Amino acid sequence: MSDNYVGKRVKRTEDPRLIKGLAHYVDDIALPGTLHVAFVRSMYAHAKINSIDTSAALAAPGVVAVYTGNDVAEKIGPVPCASALPELKVPDHRVLAKDKVYFVGHPIAAVVAKDRYAARDAVDLVMVDYEDLPAVTDVEQAAAGGPVIHEAFGSNIAYKLTSGEGDIDAAFAAADRTVKQRILHRRLAPIAMEPRGVLARYFPGEEELTLWSSTQIPHLMRTQVALMIGMPENKLRVITPEVGGGFGSKLNVYAEEALLSWISMQLAKPVKWIETRRENIAATIHGRGQVGDIEVAFKNDGTLLGLRYSVFADLGAYHQLLTPAIPTLTGLMLSGAYKIPAIQMNITGCFTNKMATDAYRGAGRPEATYVVERALDLVAADLGVDAAELRRRNFPAADEFPFHTATGLDYDSGDYETALNKAQEIAGYADLREKQRKAREEGRLIGIGLSTYVEICALGPSQAMPAGGWESATVRIEPTGKVTVMTGASPHGQGQETSFAQIAADELGVNINDVTVIHGDTGIVQYGIGTFGSRATAVGGTAVYVAIQKLKEKAHKIATHMLQADASHVAFEGGKYSLEKAAAAAATTGTSDPVVPVGEAPAGALPEPQTEGKTSLTIQDIALAAHLAKELPPDTEPGLSATYFFEPKNFTFPFGTHIAVVEVDRDTGDIEFLRYVAVDDCGRVINPMLVDGQVHGGIVQSIGQAMFEEVVYDEQGQLVTGTLMDYALPRASHIPEFELDRTETPSPVNPLGVKGVGEAGTIGATPAIVNAIVDALAPFGVKHLDMPVKPENIWRIINGH
Amino acid sequence: MKKAINLSVNGVSHTDEVEPRMLLVHYLRDVLELTGTHVGCETSLCGACTVMLDGQAVKSCTVFAVQADGSSVTTIEGLAKNGELHPVQEGFWERHGLQCGYCTPGMIMTAAQLLDRNADPSREEICHGLEGNLCRCTGYQHIIEAVQYAAKKAGQS
Numbered sequence: 001m002s003d004n005y006v007g008k009r010v011k012r013t014e015d016p017r018l019i020k021g022l023a024h025y026v027d028d029i030a031l032p033g034t035l036h037v038a039f040v041r042s043m044y045a046h047a048k049i050n051s052i053d054t055s056a057a058l059a060a061p062g063v064v065a066v067y068t069g070n071d072v073a074e075k076i077g078p079v080p081c082a083s084a085l086p087e088l089k090v091p092d093h094r095v096l097a098k099d100k101v102y103f104v105g106h107p108i109a110a111v112v113a114k115d116r117y118a119a120r121d122a123v124d125l126v127m128v129d130y131e132d133l134p135a136v137t138d139v140e141q142a143a144a145g146g147p148v149i150h151e152a153f154g155s156n157i158a159y160k161l162t163s164g165e166g167d168i169d170a171a172f173a174a175a176d177r178t179v180k181q182r183i184l185h186r187r188l189a190p191i192a193m194e195p196r197g198v199l200a201r202y203f204p205g206e207e208e209l210t211l212w213s214s215t216q217i218p219h220l221m222r223t224q225v226a227l228m229i230g231m232p233e234n235k236l237r238v239i240t241p242e243v244g245g246g247f248g249s250k251l252n253v254y255a256e257e258a259l260l261s262w263i264s265m266q267l268a269k270p271v272k273w274i275e276t277r278r279e280n281i282a283a284t285i286h287g288r289g290q291v292g293d294i295e296v297a298f299k300n301d302g303t304l305l306g307l308r309y310s311v312f313a314d315l316g317a318y319h320q321l322l323t324p325a326i327p328t329l330t331g332l333m334l335s336g337a338y339k340i341p342a343i344q345m346n347i348t349g350c351f352t353n354k355m356a357t358d359a360y361r362g363a364g365r366p367e368a369t370y371v372v373e374r375a376l377d378l379v380a381a382d383l384g385v386d387a388a389e390l391r392r393r394n395f396p397a398a399d400e401f402p403f404h405t406a407t408g409l410d411y412d413s414g415d416y417e418t419a420l421n422k423a424q425e426i427a428g429y430a431d432l433r434e435k436q437r438k439a440r441e442e443g444r445l446i447g448i449g450l451s452t453y454v455e456i457c458a459l460g461p462s463q464a465m466p467a468g469g470w471e472s473a474t475v476r477i478e479p480t481g482k483v484t485v486m487t488g489a490s491p492h493g494q495g496q497e498t499s500f501a502q503i504a505a506d507e508l509g510v511n512i513n514d515v516t517v518i519h520g521d522t523g524i525v526q527y528g529i530g531t532f533g534s535r536a537t538a539v540g541g542t543a544v545y546v547a548i549q550k551l552k553e554k555a556h557k558i559a560t561h562m563l564q565a566d567a568s569h570v571a572f573e574g575g576k577y578s579l580e581k582a583a584a585a586a587a588t589t590g591t592s593d594p595v596v597p598v599g600e601a602p603a604g605a606l607p608e609p610q611t612e613g614k615t616s617l618t619i620q621d622i623a624l625a626a627h628l629a630k631e632l633p634p635d636t637e638p639g640l641s642a643t644y645f646f647e648p649k650n651f652t653f654p655f656g657t658h659i660a661v662v663e664v665d666r667d668t669g670d671i672e673f674l675r676y677v678a679v680d681d682c683g684r685v686i687n688p689m690l691v692d693g694q695v696h697g698g699i700v701q702s703i704g705q706a707m708f709e710e711v712v713y714d715e716q717g718q719l720v721t722g723t724l725m726d727y728a729l730p731r732a733s734h735i736p737e738f739e740l741d742r743t744e745t746p747s748p749v750n751p752l753g754v755k756g757v758g759e760a761g762t763i764g765a766t767p768a769i770v771n772a773i774v775d776a777l778a779p780f781g782v783k784h785l786d787m788p789v790k791p792e793n794i795w796r797i798i799n800g801h
Numbered sequence: 802m803k804k805a806i807n808l809s810v811n812g813v814s815h816t817d818e819v820e821p822r823m824l825l826v827h828y829l830r831d832v833l834e835l836t837g838t839h840v841g842c843e844t845s846l847c848g849a850c851t852v853m854l855d856g857q858a859v860k861s862c863t864v865f866a867v868q869a870d871g872s873s874v875t876t877i878e879g880l881a882k883n884g885e886l887h888p889v890q891e892g893f894w895e896r897h898g899l900q901c902g903y904c905t906p907g908m909i910m911t912a913a914q915l916l917d918r919n920a921d922p923s924r925e926e927i928c929h930g931l932e933g934n935l936c937r938c939t940g941y942q943h944i945i946e947a948v949q950y951a952a953k954k955a956g957q958s
Contacts, residue, residue, distance in 0.1 A: 011895065018902030022837060030831075116827075192937060277843055696942045723844050732931040733932050738942055
């Protein structure tokens with residue numbers, strides 16, 4: 001192998017089509033005769049449907065069909081939930097509401113028309129006779145016995161779960177001191193810039209269906225949609241073209257995907273639905289949505305003894321794919337980066353008259369990190385100890401890994417103190433504290449916030465996952481020497497076309513331009529799981545790596561045969577198999593040229609590999625020979641390709657330290673960032689440019705959560721933040737200039753040593769920002785603030801309102 | 802009642818009959834099949850649909866096609882000249898100014914307008930200039946660096 005690409009800032013191979021406007025997202029695919037779907041959605045949070053009159057809509061110009069719940073109830077199975085928890089209540093949620101609606105945005109009818117304007121017009125002509133029912137939107141009220149959403153269950157409690165290890169009662173009994181804090185995690189909207197979209201085309205003769213969908217999980221979708229509509233799975237092909245962001249919101253199987261597939265079969269026409277932003281905020285999953293109490297038991301010297309988190313999880317009105325599982329991920333990460341002998345989490349998962357919650361970037365782990373990092377600051381304040389020093393006292397040492405937590409995990413590797421030291425050094429922590437002291441004397445409000453996070457990535461071992469935690473890769477060298485990599489980890493902005501090509505090019509010693517990474521088409525790519533849970537590189541990238549080792553074993557055997565040498569005398573270096581004495585000469589570093597330039601070889605019969613008198617053969621020579629199959633060792637399969645399904649034995653646990661420095665304006669309550677330092681450790685880095693991009697994006701989503709974002713429903717369950725005018729997202733003018741650095745602690749879980757970085761920013765940054773704001777307001781006795789922390793809240797504190 | 806419109810898009814003249822309510826973005830995407838311009842919010846807040854209308858960056862989700870009658874429109878597909886990337890496009894590639902790419906065409910058109918008006922913007926001026934465009938992936942820092950790269954590159958040529 002060579003090291004021309006891995007670890008370097010390789011520019012993305014996917015970018016040219018994207019910056020020229022020539023890439024294809026679902027809505028960019030135009031098939032002749034396509035019909036367009038628009039949805040009638042509930043205006044009520046909770047109501048009985050007495051009747052639906054579709055006659056006026058059906059008579060409208062351009063309208064082809066209108067489908068309601070009655071039309072599809074017997075035809076399409078329920079929206080799937082993959083979570084399995086003890087005694088979990090699972091509502092029978094159908095693709096269209098039949099007798100009752102239970103959240104604003106609940107789809108009631110699908111209008112199919114010749115163009116999108118006609119479909120939208122006819123939506124207003126569908127008359128729904130609703131009978132309003134009392135709604136419940138507050139999760140604690142829902143738990144306490146508010147209006148029951150699913151009558152058959154008798155209450156709104158979907159499940160209760162207690163988890164953790166160690167004697168929690170003994171920990172609190174033995175404590176010198178304790179702190180307790182109620183903490184809110186608001187509902188957030190993921191807001192991928194490309195809304196969801198579906199295009200379905202049925203081929204009646206072949207009895208095959210192609211479904212284009214903006215999703216993170218093409219193969220899982222194929223299985224689930226096939227089950228929902230009763231179609232053989234191998235007759236359904238799911239294609240994810242360009243996907244414009246996901247953040248977990250497209251790690252799901254939604255009603256629209258199955259319904260559009262079914263409609264296409266009824267009408268034998270292509271049908272398309274492109275989500276509007278209003279639909280996206282109302283009827284695409286939300287994230288977070290927890291309210292709970294964190295309690296910490298500790299000794300006077302700051303040693304942590306126990307931690308208890310009792311939480312109400314706002315699940316929404318029904319379960320999407322992973323809805324009930326998300327709060328359980330919070331429970332797994334409650335040990336944070338610390339030695340805590342006893343931990344207990346008590347979850348009460350409740351139905352409310354709102355859209356379902358599910359995985360949003362971090363998916364349960366940001367909640368854990370936030371409560372733990374806020375709690376550490378509460379302990380530090382209680383003891384009058386510096387926040388960094390308290391953390392340092394409770395870290396496991398670098399030689400204590402693998403480190404077992406009282407949440408039942410084994411952290412793979414870590415060196416938390418080194419990351420903290422580095423971040424403090426970059427920030428000039430001691431100077432900052434001095435600057436803060438002086439500023440306070442001048443009446444200025446400067447705050448310094450830390451977060452020393454650890455996260456769980458590379459999801460994950462199949463034992464811990466609802467539908468397989470492995471990932472697949474096929475690597476093939478074509479007759480012309482071009483390398484094709486097929487991955488099941490279909491990306492949506494992460495850049496796997498580049499990072500996986502870097503791995504392949506180095507392992508095969510070829511030019512990166514000779515490598516094409518194919519993904520997101522179940523008709524081409526072997527079964528895969530998808531991109532989520534910061535798993536693509538650690539699980540999918542490893543599958544690519546191991547598949548190449550398999551391929552090279554075969555290539556070595558062929559090379560040995562062709563060079564007429566002993567296997568032990570043939571070495572692979574720099575893309576060439578060479579006789580031992582020639583190996584050193586062949587091992588030239590530097591990038592090899594792309595193979596077979598256009599026009600160089602005559603078309604027609606492929607050239608025979610020339611082996612006469614050669615002491616080395618390129619891997620492309622071997623691929624051609626393997627394809628022509630005229631000079632292979634006995635019992636050797638023709639062709640040069642290998643497939644590998646990688647099953648990780650553990651999760652990976654990236655970590656780091658984020659330090660935010662803010663100044664609060666006394667007059668307006670405005671928050672200004674003075675500094676933002678992040679030292680992240682995601683194991684070995686394949687492409688530092690992509691890693692920086694992931695961290696930046698994650699931090700800014702944290703800025704959103706900490707300071708702006710909140711999905712608001714009123715008491716009647718009306719969605720108040722239904723457009724981007726009301727749901728505030730961070731903009732370019734809101735961000736500080738980030739100062740990033742890294743430490744690199746390889747993971748022992750996979751041969752690449754990589755851990756994952758997709759969610760680090762959203763996990764590590766939120767508590768650092770809130771801790772900084774709370775620290776700025778410490779002179780006012782502030783110990784905790786709930787997100788989003790807005791200037792108005794701050795102004796009220798400063799002015800005593 | 803359809804209306805006839807005539808406009809130049811990326812230097813090519815088009816005459817079409819469109820419904821008066823047809824949005825410019827739908828005309829570009831559905832009629833002319835220039836799908837590089839994206840729709841992200843329908844309320845003029847995200848900027849994914851930004852194009853140049855007679856040299857001014859506009860959000861084409863809130864312009865009717867009939868309002869562009871007689872005008873000259875440049876979309877992302879028309880930004881590269883003679884196969885050479887516009888400095889802003891080059892900057893986005895060099896500085897990793899995009900991840901999922903959905904906001905990118907609008908972001909690039911806005912950045913190009915920004916540099917037309919101010920060839921040497923400060924970081925603060927770039928941030929202010931990009932306020933009308935949302936990106937959910939990059940955290941903006943690499944976009945800002947991409948614009949700085951483009952300003953430097955354009956200044957050198």
